Amino acid sequence: MNIKLLSEPPxxxxxxxxxxxxxxxxxxxxYDLQGVRPERIKTGIIGKxxxxxxxxxxxxxxxxxxxxxxxxxxKLFPEFCGFSKTDAFKSxxxxxxxxxxxxxxxxxxxxxxxxxxxxxxxxxxxxLYINEIKFxxxxxNPDVILCVLSEKFIQSILGAPxxxxxxxxxxxxxxxxxxxxxxxxxxxxxxxxxxxLLKARAMEYNIPIQIVRDxxxxxxxxxxxxxxxxWNFYTAIYYKxxxxxxxxxxxxxxxxxxAGISFYKSRxxxxxxxxxxxxxxxxGKGVILRGQPVEMKKGDLEPHLTELQAYDLLxxxxxxxxxALKVYPQRLVLHKTSNFNAxxxxxxxxxxxxxxxxxxxxxxxxxxxxxxxxxxxxxxLRGTMxxxxxxTHLLYTRGFVPYYNTYPGSYIPAPIEIRLFSHDESxxxxxxxxxxxxxxxxxxxxxxxxxxxxxxxxxKVGEILKYLSPEQTPQIKYSFYM
Amino acid sequence: MNRQKSLTRIAELLGRFTTEVGLLxxxxxxxxxxxxxxxxxxxxxxxxxxxxxxxxxxxxxNFSAVDLIDNKNRVAFQVTSTADNEKIKHTxxxxxKHERYLSYDILxxxxxxxxxxxxxxxxxxxxxxxxxxxDKDEHIIDxxxxxxxxxxxxxxxxxxxxxxxxxxxxxEQKIEFRKKALENPAxxxxxxxVYFNLIEANIPETLYIADIAIDREAIIKESWTTEYKLxxxxxxxxxxxRAIDLAGLTRIADWHVTGNQLLTFRNLHDPAxxxxxxxxxxxxxxLKPKEYWTIDADHQRSFTSILNFSxxxxxxxxxxxxxxxxxxxxYQPEGxxxxxxxxxxxxxxRAKRTVIFELFDKNKEQIVxxxxxxxxxxxxxxxxxxxLSVNPTWSFTSNGYKKSGLAxxxxxxxxxxxxxxxxxxxxxxxxxxxxxxILSDEITFPYLTFNTPFFxxxxxxxEVVEIDENVPEDTPLE
Numbered sequence: 001m002n003i004k005l006l007s008e009p010p011x012x013x014x015x016x017x018x019x020x021x022x023x024x025x026x027x028x029x030x031y032d033l034q035g036v037r038p039e040r041i042k043t044g045i046i047g048k049x050x051x052x053x054x055x056x057x058x059x060x061x062x063x064x065x066x067x068x069x070x071x072x073x074x075k076l077f078p079e080f081c082g083f084s085k086t087d088a089f090k091s092x093x094x095x096x097x098x099x100x101x102x103x104x105x106x107x108x109x110x111x112x113x114x115x116x117x118x119x120x121x122x123x124x125x126x127x128l129y130i131n132e133i134k135f136x137x138x139x140x141n142p143d144v145i146l147c148v149l150s151e152k153f154i155q156s157i158l159g160a161p162x163x164x165x166x167x168x169x170x171x172x173x174x175x176x177x178x179x180x181x182x183x184x185x186x187x188x189x190x191x192x193x194x195x196x197l198l199k200a201r202a203m204e205y206n207i208p209i210q211i212v213r214d215x216x217x218x219x220x221x222x223x224x225x226x227x228x229x230x231w232n233f234y235t236a237i238y239y240k241x242x243x244x245x246x247x248x249x250x251x252x253x254x255x256x257x258x259a260g261i262s263f264y265k266s267r268x269x270x271x272x273x274x275x276x277x278x279x280x281x282x283x284g285k286g287v288i289l290r291g292q293p294v295e296m297k298k299g300d301l302e303p304h305l306t307e308l309q310a311y312d313l314l315x316x317x318x319x320x321x322x323x324a325l326k327v328y329p330q331r332l333v334l335h336k337t338s339n340f341n342a343x344x345x346x347x348x349x350x351x352x353x354x355x356x357x358x359x360x361x362x363x364x365x366x367x368x369x370x371x372x373x374x375x376x377x378x379x380x381l382r383g384t385m386x387x388x389x390x391x392t393h394l395l396y397t398r399g400f401v402p403y404y405n406t407y408p409g410s411y412i413p414a415p416i417e418i419r420l421f422s423h424d425e426s427x428x429x430x431x432x433x434x435x436x437x438x439x440x441x442x443x444x445x446x447x448x449x450x451x452x453x454x455x456x457x458x459x460k461v462g463e464i465l466k467y468l469s470p471e472q473t474p475q476i477k478y479s480f481y482m
Numbered sequence: 483m484n485r486q487k488s489l490t491r492i493a494e495l496l497g498r499f500t501t502e503v504g505l506l507x508x509x510x511x512x513x514x515x516x517x518x519x520x521x522x523x524x525x526x527x528x529x530x531x532x533x534x535x536x537x538x539x540x541x542x543x544n545f546s547a548v549d550l551i552d553n554k555n556r557v558a559f560q561v562t563s564t565a566d567n568e569k570i571k572h573t574x575x576x577x578x579k580h581e582r583y584l585s586y587d588i589l590x591x592x593x594x595x596x597x598x599x600x601x602x603x604x605x606x607x608x609x610x611x612x613x614x615x616x617d618k619d620e621h622i623i624d625x626x627x628x629x630x631x632x633x634x635x636x637x638x639x640x641x642x643x644x645x646x647x648x649x650x651x652x653x654e655q656k657i658e659f660r661k662k663a664l665e666n667p668a669x670x671x672x673x674x675x676v677y678f679n680l681i682e683a684n685i686p687e688t689l690y691i692a693d694i695a696i697d698r699e700a701i702i703k704e705s706w707t708t709e710y711k712l713x714x715x716x717x718x719x720x721x722x723x724r725a726i727d728l729a730g731l732t733r734i735a736d737w738h739v740t741g742n743q744l745l746t747f748r749n750l751h752d753p754a755x756x757x758x759x760x761x762x763x764x765x766x767x768x769l770k771p772k773e774y775w776t777i778d779a780d781h782q783r784s785f786t787s788i789l790n791f792s793x794x795x796x797x798x799x800x801x802x803x804x805x806x807x808x809x810x811x812x813y814q815p816e817g818x819x820x821x822x823x824x825x826x827x828x829x830x831x832r833a834k835r836t837v838i839f840e841l842f843d844k845n846k847e848q849i850v851x852x853x854x855x856x857x858x859x860x861x862x863x864x865x866x867x868x869x870l871s872v873n874p875t876w877s878f879t880s881n882g883y884k885k886s887g888l889a890x891x892x893x894x895x896x897x898x899x900x901x902x903x904x905x906x907x908x909x910x911x912x913x914x915x916x917x918x919x920i921l922s923d924e925i926t927f928p929y930l931t932f933n934t935p936f937f938x939x940x941x942x943x944x945e946v947v948e949i950d951e952n953v954p955e956d957t958p959l960e
Contacts, residue, residue, distance in 0.1 A: 001864075003676060015580075016537070026553055027537055074533070079554070369860045369871045371679040373906035380676055380902075388864045410898050412905050 003372075006383040006395075006428070008403060008447075009436035011246040019403060021246055021445045022231055026081050026088045031244045031283070033090065038143060038241035040085075043095045044136040044207070046129055047148025049102045051214035055148045056100075058217040059093055062230050069225035076404040076446070080230035089238060099140055101132035108153065119193075125153075126198045137205035143241040145207050147198065151215045199481065200467035208240040208479040231445040239284075239442035240479040248282035248436045251429075257281050257321065257329035258437060260454030261313070261336045263294060263303045264462030273303045276465065277313055278457045278478065279321045281329070284440050287320045287476040288461055289313075302338035310347025318355045320476065331359040331424075333433065335454040339364050340421040349422070359424040365434065365455050368417035370394050378407050382448050384415075385431050393418040395431050397438045398450050408448060416450065443482050457481070485638055488645045492632055495648035496625045502657050503594045507563050517594070517660075518550060521651050522561060526550070528644045529631050532557055547576035551586065558586040565593045567601055570622060574609040583613045590621050597624040679909050680869040681916060682933040683789070683861070689771045690750040692761040694722065694742050701725045718742075722760060731756045735804075736795035736929055738788040745774075745788045747929040772866065782863070789861045789868065792930040799925050800915060805856075805877065807885070812856040812877045813837035816921065820852060820882030827914040835911055838882075841892070851886040852879045853896075857912050870916075870932065874908030910935075 010017040011024055014033030018024035030037065045052055066080035081088040111124045129147050136142055195211055202209050216229050223229070235245050250256075258280050263273040275291035291313040294303045305313065314334075322328055332352050340348075340362050352360045370388075372380045378400040386394040398413035400406070407413070418434065420427060437452030449456065461481045465474055475481075499521070518536040526534050534550040534557075548558035560573045573591055577583065603618040610616050635641055650656070698721055705712040705724050712724055718739040726733060737746040737757060748755050750766045775785035793811075794804040801814045801823075815823055815838060823838040837855040842848065856877040862869050876896055878889035914920075916932045 001678070023535060027535075027551065081553075369679075369858060369873060370862070371871070371873060371905075371909075373677045373679065373909060374674060374902055375906075377901040377903050384676070386676075386678070392864070412897075412900060412902065 002387045004385050004428070005381055006385050006432050006435055008383060008401075009432060009439065010249045011436075011439060011447075012249045013246055017249055019447070020075065021235070021439070021447055022078050023075070024246055025235075026078075029088055029090055030238065031247045037091070038238060038243045039091050040094050041091060041144060041237060041241040042099065042140070042142040043093045043237075044099045044101065044133075044140060044142035044145040045095060045148060046101045046132040046136070046145060047103060047214070048105060048108070048150050048153070051148045051150040051153075052100060052102055054214040054217045055146065055212060061217075062234065063092070066227045066230050068227050073404060073406055073408075076406065076408055077225055077228060080227040080234075083230070083234045089234065091238060091241075091243065093237070095142070099136065099142055101136060103128050103132065122194050122197060125194060126201055129198055130201050133202050133205050133207070133209065137207055142207060144237055145202075145209045147209050147211045149211060149213050151213060154213065196464050197467050199464050203468070203475045203480055204472070206475075208477075210237060210240060228445075232443065235445050236443050236482065240482075242479075244283050244285070245442055246439075247284065248433075248440060250282055254331055255281070255327060255329045256331045256333065257286070258333045258335065258433070258452075258454050259314075259317065260452075260458045261334060262455070262458030262462060263338075264466060267466050274465070275303075275305060275309070275313060276458060276461055277317045278454060278461065279317050280440070280453065280457075280478075281325060284442070284453065284478070285325060286478075287317065287324050288457070288474065288478060288481070289317050289320055289476065290465060290474050291316075304338070304341050305344050305347065307343040307347040307350075310344045311351045312347075314348050314351035315354060318351065318357075324476065328355060329357055331361075332357045333361045333363065333425075333430070335363050335365050335434075335452060337364070337366055337455060337458065339419065345422055361423040361425055361430055362421040363423070363430055363434075364417075364419040364421065365451065366417050366419070368394065368415060370415065370417065371412075372396070372415070379413050380415075383435060385428070386415075387427065390427070391420045393420075393427055393431060395434060397435060397452075398448050401448055404448075408446060413450075441482075485641060488638075488641050489629075489633055492641070492645050492648060493629055495645075495652045496629055498652040498657070499648075500595055500625050502652070502660070503563055506661070507595070518561065520660075522550060522559075522592075524647060524651075525628070525644070526559070528640065528647060529628060529635075534559065546580050547573055547582050548586070548589070553585065556585065556587045557590070558582060558588070559590045559592050561592045561594060563594050565595060565597045565624075567598075567604065570601065570618075571605050571609060574606060574614075574616065578609060578611075578613060587615070588621070589614060589616060590623055593622065593624040595624065596626070597622055677906070677909075677935070679871050679873060680862070681872060681913055681935045683868040683870055684931045684933065685771055685789070685868060686747040686929055687770070688747070688749070688768045689774055689785075689788070690744075690746055690748065691765075691767045691769060691774075692744050692750055692763070693765040694718070694739065694744050694760060695762040696722065696725050696760050701728065704728055725760055726756070729756075729759060731759075734795060735798065736788070736792040736927075738784060738791055740784045740787075745784060747788070747792060775863070786861050789930070792927075793859060793861075793870070796916075796927040796930050799927055800920050802915070808856075808877065810856045810858050810875060810877060812854045814854070815882050825911075825915065825920050827911055827918070827920070841878075841888075851888045851892075852882055853877075853892065854879060855908070857908075872909055872912050872916075874905055874912060 008019040010019050011021060013024040013028035013031055016024075016028035018027060045055065047055070062080070062082070063084045064082045066082070068074065068079040069077040071077045083089050083091065083093065085092045107128055108125070111121055111128075115121050115124060133145055133147075136145060198211065199209060210233075212233070215223070216233070219226055219229060224232075238245050260278045261275065263275050265273050273294050273296060275294055276289065277291060278286060278288045280286040291305075292309050294305060294309070296303055318328075334348060345362060348362065349360060352358075372384060372386060372394070374380055380396045380399045382396055382399040382401050384396040384399060388394065394415045395418055396413065396415045398409055401408065418427075418431060420430065423430060434452045437454060438449040439447045440453040441449050441456060457478055461478075464481050468474055503517075523534045523536065526532050532552045532555055534552050537548055537551050547560060549561045550559040551557075562569055562573070570591055573589075577589055582589070601618045601622060606616055606618060632641065632644055701721055701724055702712045702714060702716060705728070710724075712720060722739060722744070723733065734756070736748065737744055739745075744757065744761055746757060748757055750758055750761065750763075751768075771785065775782045797804070797811055801816050802811050803814050805812050813823060813825075815821065821838070822836060822840055824834045824836050826832060826834050835855075839853040840849045841851050841853055843850050854877045856875050858873045858875060860871050862871055876893055878886040878892055880886040913932070913935050917934050919926065
């Protein structure tokens with residue numbers, strides 16, 4: 001067994017590189033500074049009248065610096081730089097009255113009064129928003145649409161407690177990791193249903209939506225501090241408006257793409273699982289595709305593709321990737337949350353070779369019972385890599401972060417287990433890339449995510465695709481799912 | 483008097499700084515980044531009250547024209563060891579060319595070492611025009627200027643803080659450390675011990691396999707005459723377990739049924755072995771365990787099951803029970819009366835650890851539930867060696883056995899309070915329990931034993947990582 005510490009991977013910004021997204025943006029501006037980018041983000045806003053006013057007020061506040069949280073952990077909680085054409089992002093949010101669509105209180109009240117079935121209520125609420133999204137898409141074509149949820153709506157109608165799980169507060173609790181298990185019962189299933197259904201149904205209008213609670217204007221104690229909320233919100237908006245806030249730093253000129261392969265169960269929890277794949281390049285640009293259903297036989301512990309299904313899924317994905325980016329990758333890294341069997345390895349390899357990719361790494365990334373302990377109160381450092389065998393490795397993606405000078409989590413962190421089923425690159429490089437990919441989440445500017453974006457994306461996409469009928473074509477961009 | 487003493491010492495230590503940089507420069511080793519994080523940023527904060535960050539934090543490209551920046555106060559520092567006017571002009575040129583004046587109103591050129599005795603300022607005005615107010619006398623500084631600035635500080639406390647900081651940073655040890663880091667970055671390793679949560683398992687040399695020979699239907703029907711009735715489709719394990727009960731034998735857990743075969747580490751050739759009553763003795767086959775688990779994935783799973791059942795048996799002798807619904811092992815009361823339980827163990831000295839707590843209501847009159855120390859345990863195979871991974875946790879019961887509904891209120895808060903040390907010592911304690919007798923009348927289980935852990939693994943790092951292990955006040959609880 002062998003242990004080493006991988007250094008924090010740097011990210012590429014407009015005029016320089018840095019390990020931290022926030023400092024990177026403040027100092028070096030967004031990655032796409034010199035290219036075509038969202039300098040003026042046309043934004044639609046939908047919601048109840050008073051909530052919309054609250055959020056507009058908050059958007060105005062966000063044009064200027066928002067003070068940092070009072071803390072000795074300055075690097076973890078820096079001030080927000082302000083979102084305007086002269087500040088770090090060099091971008092601004094624009095809208096006029098025509099972009100604001102207000103939903104009457106009476107429309108909400110009418111649904112509650114006349115419908116007792118919970119699921120129906122959710123559907124009808126979603127329809128209220130969808131009608132306005134449709135209008136904006138047809139008449140104004142904004143870059144992003146903010147769907148504002150009032151706190152009253154959340155509390156009294158959906159019965160949600162105070163857990164943080166809106167887009168704009170995506171921070172620690174939502175899907176970070178082990179914390180989720182502890183907090184599951186506190187996270188409102190109802191609200192998740194609403195969010196996912198809204199995102200699924202909004203897809204056909206081709207405009208990414210951002211769900212935002214009006215309480216972000218007055219965050220309560222258990223929420224993030226105002227500056228952090230602003231960082232996460234504006235970074236997500238910039239990305240959803242087709243911007244690239246930061247990119248992975250390339251090691252050399254090889255064109256590499258990273259694909260995440262996962263399965264999701266339909267809402268009726270049938271034995272069939274559907275495969276999905278996402279392919280990203282180092283800028284986070286890429287495509288998301290739905291594959292074939294996979295029949296789970298009794299006794300199967302995890303779903304597997306047949307050789308042909310594996311071949312078709314990857315071949316199709318690489319073609320779509322080429323269509324979107326007009327470039328063929330030279331190396332392909334496949335991440336999967338379950339083990340690869342012989343048929344899958346064969347199928348994926350054939351598809352890769354057919355597309356002239358001769359370097360392929362097949363990597364399983366999963367939860368584990370294995371842990372490392374240090375002396376002292378803090379857990380192992382993020383980047384600690386323990387190799388049990390040549391093909392089994394443990395990687396601490398959450399842990400003590402020297403840059404933050406703390407462990408920014410609430411529970412003892414659990415590492416991830418990395419299994420290499422077939423690899424052309426060294427285990428260390430593969431783990432370094434996984435560490436770098438944990439930073440490629442534009443929903444969050446705190447860089448110590450547990451899973452790489454390939455896996456995190458799978459989960460989010462699966463959750464939303466469940467609400468999409470088989471005949472509907474899913475959006476290929478991640479911004480429609482995050 | 484103290485003040486003068488401190489200032490004299492500060493001057494000496496700043497002199498060391500200048501000397502160090504001079505020596506490194508001479509050896510062509512100087513690198514701003516090595517001093518920026520550890521020396522300059524804290525020093526400028528102490529002397530000027532500015533919150534600088536290193537613009538070149540990451541390896542690679544320099545952020546042109548400035549090294550250190552304070553965005554809030556709009557101040558930038560260019561740090562250089564070259565003192566001549568050409569370097570100053572070059573800095574100003576870069577600053578203007580890259581429009582740094584849009585972000586920063588003040589630029590200091592900080593010469594580490596000694597600046598020239600005088601600068602003519604020739605060419606400065608042409609370069610900066612009206613975009614930057616740059617005064618050669620005010621904005622080109624060196625350690626002497628820094629000392630003057632420090633001398634002007636009124637607060638004695640502040641001066642002491644600077645002295646203390648420099649004392650630490652310019653100790654011979656630190657200077658040597660930086661030199662080594664620059665000479666050969668790979669040679670300077672931040673090392674510490676880390677421990678796996680794995681305990682090496684010793685498994686017997688022989689695994690016994692035999693066909694089961696019981697009248698399944700008769701046992702199921704016989705069970706109907708007792709309190710615990712079996713269903714006709716009861717699992718083979720349940721039926722065999724009931725057969726053992728009905729035969730009046732002590733219940734044992736360390737066997738596994740797969741198909742119609744019994745697997746165990748118990749010696750089935752031993753006439754005293756009770757399990758012989760339930761097998762076809764002519765079919766007993768001894769095997770090397772490895773021959774069995776290497777057949778295929780299914781056999782490896784069966785082998786893991788026999789390890790798990792053996793662990794359950796081992797722990798039951800220590801009053802630690804397997805709780806199937808939560809897949810955990812829970813410390814149980816030693817006797818029939820449910821009360822607080824402590825276990826004596828040894829860390830560095832002998833110590834007692836409470837493994838069952840009585841939790842009282844607000845008035846401290848009534849026990850509302852029991853908190854049991856517990857753990858998850860899984861077998862893992864690495865390089866032909868079996869290990870047990872152990873993760874401490876908590877379990878709550880209403881009466882020592884039945885799961886308490888209060889767990890959901892107690893558990894998250896408790897887990898939030900735990901840090902690395904809590905869990906690490908929990909793991910060490912469990913390891914101790916697995917490798918020592920913890921009850922006075924404990925029967926030693928011979929079919930599965932564990933080696934006292936710790937693989938002392940050393941974590942190495944080619945970068946210099948300075949960690950402040952003191953928990954700041956508002957650090958989120960681990």
